[in-house]
Amino acid sequence: MTKTSDPAVKNTPLSPLTIAAWLGVVLLLALPLLPVPEFWITQLDYIGLYAMVVLGLVLLTGVAGLTSFGQAAFVGLGAYATAYVTTAYGASPWLGLLCGVLLTLVVALVVAGVTLRMSGHYLPLATIAWGLAMFFLVGNLDFLGKFDGLQGIPPVAVGSFELRTGRSSYYLIWIVALLGALALRHLLDSRPGRAMRALKGGTLMAEAMGIATLRYKVLAFVIAALYASLSGWLFAHYQRSVNPSPFGLQMGIEYLFMAVLGGVGLVGGAFVGAGAVKIAEDQLQNWLPALLGTSGPVELVVFGMVLILVLQVTPQGLWSLVTRRLPVRRQDPSRWAGAEPLPKATPPARGETVLSVQKARKQFGGLVAVNDVSFDVRAGEIVGLIGPNGAGKSTLFNLITGVLPLTGGRVDYRGQRIDGRTSRAIARLGMSRTFQHVRMIPDMSVLENVALGAHKRGAAGVLRAMLRLDRRDERRLLGEAWKQLQRIGMAALANEPAGNLALGQQRLMEIARALCTDPALLLLDEPAAGLRLKEKQALGAVLSQLRGEGMSLLLVEHDMDFVMTLTDRIVVVEFGTKLTEGSPEVVREDPAVRAAYLGVEH
Amino acid sequence: MDSTIAAVLLLDGIGNGAVYALLGMAIVLVFAVTRVILIPQGEFVAYSALTLAMLQLGRVPGTVWLALLLAGLTLVRELWDGMRTKRAWSVTGLEIVRLCALPVAAAAVTYLASGHAWPLALQAVLTLVLVTAIGPLVYRLAYQPLADASVLLLLIVSVGVHFTLVGLGLVFFGAEGYRTPPFWDTHFDVGAVTISGQTIVTLVVSALLMLGLWLFFSRTLAGKALRATAINRLGARLMGVSTEHAGRSAFAMAAFIGALAGLLIGPTTTMIYDGGFLIGLKGFVAAIFGGLASYPLAVVGALLVGLLDSFSSFWASAYKDVIVFTAIIPILLLRSLTDRHHDEDE
Numbered sequence: 001m002t003k004t005s006d007p008a009v010k011n012t013p014l015s016p017l018t019i020a021a022w023l024g025v026v027l028l029l030a031l032p033l034l035p036v037p038e039f040w041i042t043q044l045d046y047i048g049l050y051a052m053v054v055l056g057l058v059l060l061t062g063v064a065g066l067t068s069f070g071q072a073a074f075v076g077l078g079a080y081a082t083a084y085v086t087t088a089y090g091a092s093p094w095l096g097l098l099c100g101v102l103l104t105l106v107v108a109l110v111v112a113g114v115t116l117r118m119s120g121h122y123l124p125l126a127t128i129a130w131g132l133a134m135f136f137l138v139g140n141l142d143f144l145g146k147f148d149g150l151q152g153i154p155p156v157a158v159g160s161f162e163l164r165t166g167r168s169s170y171y172l173i174w175i176v177a178l179l180g181a182l183a184l185r186h187l188l189d190s191r192p193g194r195a196m197r198a199l200k201g202g203t204l205m206a207e208a209m210g211i212a213t214l215r216y217k218v219l220a221f222v223i224a225a226l227y228a229s230l231s232g233w234l235f236a237h238y239q240r241s242v243n244p245s246p247f248g249l250q251m252g253i254e255y256l257f258m259a260v261l262g263g264v265g266l267v268g269g270a271f272v273g274a275g276a277v278k279i280a281e282d283q284l285q286n287w288l289p290a291l292l293g294t295s296g297p298v299e300l301v302v303f304g305m306v307l308i309l310v311l312q313v314t315p316q317g318l319w320s321l322v323t324r325r326l327p328v329r330r331q332d333p334s335r336w337a338g339a340e341p342l343p344k345a346t347p348p349a350r351g352e353t354v355l356s357v358q359k360a361r362k363q364f365g366g367l368v369a370v371n372d373v374s375f376d377v378r379a380g381e382i383v384g385l386i387g388p389n390g391a392g393k394s395t396l397f398n399l400i401t402g403v404l405p406l407t408g409g410r411v412d413y414r415g416q417r418i419d420g421r422t423s424r425a426i427a428r429l430g431m432s433r434t435f436q437h438v439r440m441i442p443d444m445s446v447l448e449n450v451a452l453g454a455h456k457r458g459a460a461g462v463l464r465a466m467l468r469l470d471r472r473d474e475r476r477l478l479g480e481a482w483k484q485l486q487r488i489g490m491a492a493l494a495n496e497p498a499g500n501l502a503l504g505q506q507r508l509m510e511i512a513r514a515l516c517t518d519p520a521l522l523l524l525d526e527p528a529a530g531l532r533l534k535e536k537q538a539l540g541a542v543l544s545q546l547r548g549e550g551m552s553l554l555l556v557e558h559d560m561d562f563v564m565t566l567t568d569r570i571v572v573v574e575f576g577t578k579l580t581e582g583s584p585e586v587v588r589e590d591p592a593v594r595a596a597y598l599g600v601e602h
Numbered sequence: 603m604d605s606t607i608a609a610v611l612l613l614d615g616i617g618n619g620a621v622y623a624l625l626g627m628a629i630v631l632v633f634a635v636t637r638v639i640l641i642p643q644g645e646f647v648a649y650s651a652l653t654l655a656m657l658q659l660g661r662v663p664g665t666v667w668l669a670l671l672l673a674g675l676t677l678v679r680e681l682w683d684g685m686r687t688k689r690a691w692s693v694t695g696l697e698i699v700r701l702c703a704l705p706v707a708a709a710a711v712t713y714l715a716s717g718h719a720w721p722l723a724l725q726a727v728l729t730l731v732l733v734t735a736i737g738p739l740v741y742r743l744a745y746q747p748l749a750d751a752s753v754l755l756l757l758i759v760s761v762g763v764h765f766t767l768v769g770l771g772l773v774f775f776g777a778e779g780y781r782t783p784p785f786w787d788t789h790f791d792v793g794a795v796t797i798s799g800q801t802i803v804t805l806v807v808s809a810l811l812m813l814g815l816w817l818f819f820s821r822t823l824a825g826k827a828l829r830a831t832a833i834n835r836l837g838a839r840l841m842g843v844s845t846e847h848a849g850r851s852a853f854a855m856a857a858f859i860g861a862l863a864g865l866l867i868g869p870t871t872t873m874i875y876d877g878g879f880l881i882g883l884k885g886f887v888a889a890i891f892g893g894l895a896s897y898p899l900a901v902v903g904a905l906l907v908g909l910l911d912s913f914s915s916f917w918a919s920a921y922k923d924v925i926v927f928t929a930i931i932p933i934l935l936l937r938s939l940t941d942r943h944h945d946e947d948e
Contacts (some may be wrong), residue, residue, distance in 0.1 A: 061754070065754065067754050067757060067758070069761075111931075114931055114934055114935050115934055122890065122934060122937070124639075124754075124757055125639070125886060125890055125930070126930060126931070126934050128883065128886075129883070129887065129927040129928070129930040129931070130927070130928070130930075130931070132883070132923065132927045133923070133924045133927040133928045136921070136923045136924045136927075137921070137924045140920045140921060140924070253761050253765075256758065256761070257758075257761070257762075260758055298769055298772060298773060299769075300765040300766070300768055300769035300772075301765070301766050301769030301770055301773065302769075303762075303765050303769075304761075304762040304763065304764070304765030304766030304767075304769060305762070305766050306762075307758070307759070307761070307762035307765070308743075308744050308759055308762040308763065308766070311748065311751075311755060311758065311759055311762070312747045312748060315748075315751070315755060
């Protein structure tokens with residue numbers, strides 16, 4: 001099972017693609033030395049500036065699923081901050097950069113704090129409003145020159161060399177943009193990056209894995225804002241003057257347009273989108289007036305229509321047309337095999353009461369879904385929770401794991417009262433779960449999905465990930481994911497996108513993910529559903545082995561053979577009320593249980 | 603500020619607020635039924651005010667050509683889809699008639715009427731019909747192919763539609779601004795305050811429309827079908843409610859409400875081709891106040907926006923828009939504290 005036989009796996013350090021990418025970078029950086037017309041250098045300067053902003057949107061919108069129309073306002077924040085301190089106080093542009101970054105941090109944190117708690121579509125609307133407000137505010141402030149803006153901004157100087165020309169600025173702009181892209185790539189392939197990619201699928205699963213989703217939303221928002229602000233700093237010193245118009249809502253929308261056109265979610269798409277829009281804009285300005293006899297926002301019609309068409313025809317953007325045809329580069333997952341193991345929590349002593357549910361009650365309005373149910377789970381035992389459909393089993397799971405608040409009663413985990421705590425806090429105590437309806441990130445690989453479970457056992461943050469200083473931590477996390485996949489018998493599928501798995505395999509993947517959290521108690525919601533007999537037997541063996549290691553399991557299952565052979569004790573619920581509890585033999589013979597399942601009068 | 607000024611501002615705010623309320627309700631309606639956040643709502647407002655202005659001037663309104671253009675594009679699109687899916691020609695033909703008959707007829711009548719000085723009320727009705735007919739075409743062309751896409755994607759499409767419609771507005775109406783005559787050119791003196799007839803018309807019409815919407819959604823089958831679609835698209839579809847028709851109806855209603863709003867503010871605001879956007883956005887602030895879900899709260903929000911609008915234009919007119927749009931931040935804060943967080947997938 002450890003040997004992968006996937007023929008698509010390539011492990012060469014330098015693939016033709018990498019070489020092509022490097023050649024592209026070298027060509028890009030050599031361009032100003034070649035006899036390229038000034039016009040194109042200027043175009044490329046702007047494309048680099050735009051791409052910086054769009055890179056932020058790739059992270060925010062494409063990866064984290066949060067849309068912002070207000071990025072242009074952050075560009076403005078960076079531009080005006082440096083413009084003001086360099087013109088009013090004669091400060092160095094580098095001090096201007098620092099001011100811009102700090103100001104952006106504060107504003108982004110405030111906007112994020114207000115809007116990110118809400119469901120998806122409030123953020124874009126709030127950013128529209130904030131983009132407009134910022135535009136009108138800057139345009140009315142005296143010390144920022146009102147709608148005329150500020151002039152006479154000094155160029156950036158590196159040592160004694162001043163970047164006064166388009167060609168010299170080109171290097172600064174493109175080095176920053178390419179480094180920004182590289183840092184983003186690194187981030188996406190890391191612990192915090194996976195957490196951000198998990199945000200798109202809603203917060204329930206990520207929180208249950210102990211991931212602080214709000215924190216990662218805020219981080220993605222702040223990073224995107226900083227990319228925009230950095231572009232604004234470059235922009236101010238490149239143009240040497242600022243006024244409000246490039247930072248209005250219109251431009252904010254255009255940035256999003258670039259991201260969508262290029263392929264939101266793809267780092268390369270940022271450059272493709274920025275390039276396509278900038279060049280198309282120029283060409284349209286040239287030939288539209290000749291064609292229609294008017295100038296001005298008629299290009300908007302073309303822009304708008306192209307945007308709609310692109311979304312209808314290829315919602316993944318232009319760059320995806322290229323990446324789709326490229327061979328998938330996959331790393332051999334067995335390289336994680338020898339990783340240093342993650343630290344493990346001390347397991348409870350055998351026989352210790354791990355979970356204690358006392359008179360748990362849940363009412364939805366007048367409906368009593370869970371009616372004063374009590375039971376215990378001790379260390380090293382498997383407890384089955386059975387009952388007809390609608391008996392309240394999944395609700396009970398949600399009460400124990402903190403997804404739903406209790407109406408009455410209490411839940412204790414290893415001597416601590418846990419009802420009223422968030423599902424994240426409970427997960428961090430060492431309780432893990434799977435879901436009745438599988439929750440995964442379909443476009444992430446199986447290995448990455450499973451590694452989400454190990455998230456809370458790692459420590460690498462955004463900065464370390466962007467600078468690639470997280471490899472040791474990363475290796476341990478992926479090593480753990482790999483180990484759990486092996487244990488569950490899915491090592492051969494580690495590289496597969498999770499969305500390609502059959503339902504039964506998805507359920508197994510969820511178990512592997514839950515195991516990665518190093519749980520003392522594992523709650524499994526119908527783990528055997530969708531599995532074939534052989535797979536069920538293998539799963540049963542794994543669960544028995546886990547019990548042997550001292551882990552406790554609580555499982556909801558409808559497959560009676562599976563439950564009867566595997567569990568030590570069974571709790572039966574019907575209509576939210578506990579019917580009985582006992583060993584499989586006792587429960588099997590209980591007339592009340594038979595009545596509940598078969599409808600015999602009792 | 604003395605009490606007279608306060609009363610004037612109050613009246614002004616309520617008048618504007620009534621219009622924002624209409625737009626806010628249209629936005630809530632469209633979002634509930636189709637999950638589209640209707641950024642281009644303001645364009646219907648501008649189109650309608652400009653159409654009436656053109657008719658008043660005895661010119662052919664650009665909306666005529668716009669409607670014909672969109673109908674033509676719809677024709678092409680339906681034919682293309684018909685060929686691609688190999689459905690029966692009769693089905694394609696029926697769809698085309700359903701979608702294009704009203705806009706083409708309305709455009710034709712408007713074209714014929716444009717040379718004659720019809721009474722204002724008749725021109726207003728014509729304007730309403732013409733702009734309303736555009737709504738379903740917009741849905742068909744831009745949104746229907748993406749009906750099951752995410753809210754986010756639909757929002758970005760909305761931005762594209764907004765750009766397109768604003769640009770088309772410039773092409774068909776030019777960059778000049780117009781005002782339309784008031785529907786009731788009279789004044790009443792109540793103490794020191796003068797109430798214009800137009801304000802009364804605005805308030806009465808808005809109130810009637812709200813009542814009409816309420817009756818439609820609570821008493822008619824079509825209204826209930828729309829509500830069902832809003833609550834559960836799949837379930838509604840399984841029960842035989844066509845989500846496509848629901849979407850088109852929602853857009854027709856939104857266009858109608860937008861057109862009505864355009865007629866109501868036309869006499870007090872000089873309208874240009876892109877002037878609807880900011881007005882529509884204020885409707886948005888109102889809709890967000892209602893969490894994009896509650897009609898009564900959207901109305902309350904709209905009145906607040908209207909009052910904020912008029913009072914801030916008195917105290918700090920340069921910062922008027924800053925104040926109105928930053929007002930959304932405390933509103934969002936309030937909502938984020940009161941809304942129970944829920945998972946957004948499913």
